[in-house]
Amino acid sequence: MTALEWLPTLRYLLLGAFPNGPLGGAALTVVLSVVSALLSAVVGLAGGVALALTRGGAYVVLLGIVAFFRAIPVLMLIFWTFFLMPMLLHIDVPGLVAVVCALSLIGGAYLSHAVHAGIVSVGAGQQQAALSLGLTRWQALRHVVLPQAVRIMLPSFVNQWVSLVKDTSLAYIVGVPEFTFLANQVNSRLMIYPAQIFVFVGIVYLVLCSALQWIASRVLLRERAVHVTRIDAATEMETEASTVRDEQHGVAVR
Amino acid sequence: MHLMNFWLEPRYLGWLAHGFLITLILSACVSVCATLLGFGLAMARIAQHRAVATAAKLYVLVFRNSPLLVQLLFWYFGAAMLLPSAWMTWLNTPHVLSAGPFALHWPSFELFAGWLGLTCYSTAFIAEEFRAGIRGVGIAQYQASAALGMTRYATLRHVVLPQAVRIATPPLAGQYMNIVKNSSLTMAIGVAELSYASRQVDTESFRTFQAFGTATVLYVGTVALIETALVIWQHTGVRALQRGRA
Secondary structure (H helix, E strand, O other): OOHHHHHHHHHHHHHEOHHHOOEOHHHHHHHHHHHHHHHHHHHHHHHHHHHHHOOHHHHHHHHHHHHHHHHOOHHHHHHHHHHHHHHHHOOOOOHHHHHHHHHHHHHHHHHHHHHHHHHHHHOHHHHHHHHHOOOOHHHHHHHHHHHHHHHHHHHHHHHHHHHHHHHHHHHHHHOOOEHHHHHHHHHHHHOOOHHHHHHHHHHHHHHHHHHHHHHHHHHHHHHHOOOOOOOOHHHHHHHHHHHHHHHHOHHHHO | OHHHHHHOOHHHHHHHHHHHHHHHHHHHHHHHHHHHHHHHHHHHHOOOOHHHHHHHHHHHHHHHOOOHHHHHHHHHHHHHHHOOHHHHHHHHOOOEEEEOOEEEEOOOHHHHHHHHHHHHHHHHHHHHHHHHHHHOOOHHHHHHHHHOOOOHHHHHHHHHHHHHHHHHHHHHHHHHHHHHHHHHHHHHHOOOOHHHHHHHHHHHHOOHHHHHHHHHHHHHHHHHHHHHHHHHHHHHHHHHHHHHHO
């Protein structure tokens, strides 16, 4: 095949049947990622704040729910949302909606831990100072604690979003015509270039994920430009992640 | 009989049990191989040889930032093209390894590709956990061993690594949980593991809730077991440490 003959295939892989049909391919992967990323951030923020505000029984129940979504494979949750939501709710759930639901729930569960850890790391002193100024608990959280916590949480959000971009490929299982699904379709039609096709697909995902990390590191860089001269975004994220981990498993480390 | 049929027929439970066994075997094999290779990769990343360190960095970048599903499809469809056909024939013909009363059945090519894909993917993550553990060891430790006249190798072997492994254990447990969860993706290339079995039971019996419910409980149970093992390790570890200091 010459380069020219590859063009329609390439177009199909990147856009699906777009102008004449529904959006698909890499473009759908991007849309799927953005929607799930935003929803998972909302779920994560709500979950993290709820974890920080609740005590006793409610806290344990909430922790159990978060732990459940962290323990279940993404694929299994997609099965639940795709096959069981229609049965329980008696509505027709398209594959796309099922996948977005599953990804936002799992992403949200991971992020609520990050948000909770961020809120805890800001420290009780800030909270108490805000309360002593006459702010309500909610106001203290909204105006004093969260703005500081978000800066600490940002690397976890980026890490979670990167793994979310990769997890959108699981929509393939329920037949959503995203990038991996179309690549597999093209592969079964051509049969002779499997290695080339999947290497290409891998590179496109690599570019998507790296671009996300690069943009995030630029944002972080601008935020911290004042006191840090040079930030390697990757190391920054790792140290942040390990501090969160250290807090969680502090007993073992020391 | 009636009571058993209430949940799932024994035949279907058998399928799920077999799928669970495959999941456990696959995860165990991947965990062992990825830990060994990941340790090697972490060593390569901190190597003083520039080319070795760069190659290791590139490996981590590529394998961490592309989806596992694409990697599995690559190994399953692509490796068949890249490997010499004689190898493929050898891989596809069943061999039986028998040792005494135990006979090991030759794994299917699907299982082999799944194992290879999962191992390559997890190796990158585990290497990063080891590296983070090594970075977690304080600079004073290096300086102290240098002051004692230890070589770079001796420092690494006797001072840094024992502490690094201890720091890396909790995140490593997290990676083993991820391996168990990620093994579900191998159903896409036809490995008859737990998710595959639950899907099959669902199609055959129309008992969607029971099929996925059983599989979910088994997955959550396995992950909880690893978490429990970690907690036990942490507690005995702390106690041992206190005893050592007292």
